[in-house]
Amino acid sequence: MHLILFLIFAVFCLAGAVNLLLQSHPINSALSLIVVMTSLAVLYLLLGAEFLAAAQVIVYAGAIMVLFTFVVMLLNAGREEQTRGSIAAKTVGFPAVVAILAVLASVILKAQGLGTASLVNGITSTVEVSKVLFTDLLLPFEVTSVLVLIAILGAVALASRGNGDQGRTVSK
């Protein structure tokens, strides 16, 4: 049952990713990326990480992709122009990509001692995740929160400098 679900949602994920590259209108690409994010959330759920699956949907598909969609809508990006492409790039490019993927696959398949990530029946509860997050991984957690704070301050500084004094008058 897990294998069937894995195959279905892995196909959705890959189909969304390929569709993102093949579409000419950016809004279709953004929506395909949303399909990819939600399929990834289901794959996390199949690995037993329920909190991570919910966080993926809420944060990635529900907030970050909304931002992407806003950008596409506001910038009114039209369909991309299809150029003809160079034949040299095609004759060298595709075989090179296949060769690189073959090298990567053989290296990964031959490596020992990598551990397993299998479709499990048990679920890692939120309590266990939070215990690890706030005891063993406390330093990365705090550093990430400082990083997010810096990003927020940077965004506010850029936005207020762009508007000059106009951004201030409305709230009074």
Place this chain on the structure above:
Amino acid sequence: MTMLQFILWSLLKVAVVTVVMLIGVAYTVLLERKLVGRIQNRWGPSRVGPFGLLQPLVDGAKSFLKEDLIPDGVYKPLYILAPILSLGCALISIAVVPFGAPNVGPGGVHLFEISDVNIGLLVILGITSIGVYGVALAGWSSNNKYSLLGSLRSSAQLISYELALGLSLVGVVMRSGSFNLRVIVEDQSRLGMLTWNIFGGMQFLAFFIYLIAAYAETNRSPFDLVEAESELAGGYNVEYSSMKFAMFFMAEYANMITVGCVATLLFLGGWTSPFGKLIPEPQNILAHALFPIGWFVLKVFAFLCLYVWVRGTLPRFRYDQLMNFGWRILMPLAILNIIGTSLWLAFRAHM
């Protein structure tokens, strides 16, 4: 139980809950029209059946029979997808809501909820986040300046108040220690009304923040400037007609019902009676199953009446007032609530 049995039971539950939900949506529209009418000192719809009770049927028939226009310059795939997304997300989130007490029926099936997931509350928040796309894509694909402006304002409002909504629920989760909605309700059932999260759990500030954020999330008064008929000529759904418009309409009321269900489960004790153990449990198995559902429906109904009362009474916010309120007042208050609740819990744990 076997996979086939599980699938059949689930399909049955989904069918029953969807039908009940859609009937609930239709009669919520009638409730609103009658209550707003009484607030404004007039009868609401009263001609069609006794007390206007057949009005939703007639409205449904009218919706089906209207002409379905698709304007020329719209981006068709997203124009058709947007109302489907809106209504779908509104109906999906009822799947994790438990509405009755006895947990297990014949063959190990959960009788009074469609699915019992450990992260039920996070599923509801996630579906709410996805529902923003219905609004955003509707406005953009309509190829109309007013629709685009309305949908952008609405999306900004929705994502701003999602924050206060989520933060206000953290206090409840801290008290119960779980995201599972059934566990949260059972945690409130010790002494009846005194241990409901709003009274004994001291989450009244969280309840009011949740209430206000929920009014903003469902685009209802006083936050309904998106569909402010006098300002934006209808907002994001101005180019929609007939069934697609009805789908947006139904999505709004279905969201109201879901939000009422979540408030009932988290703050008002779900299906537990306010008298707690004072009234002895009925021995008849049918009454034992139906009384909790009755209490649940009563509480959700009270919540919906509150919604309509606020709509009929308060004027609407201006857009900058709305954003100011969401970011600079509600969010800090919700964070204060989290800090207060955690300090209280730490104090209690040390005593």
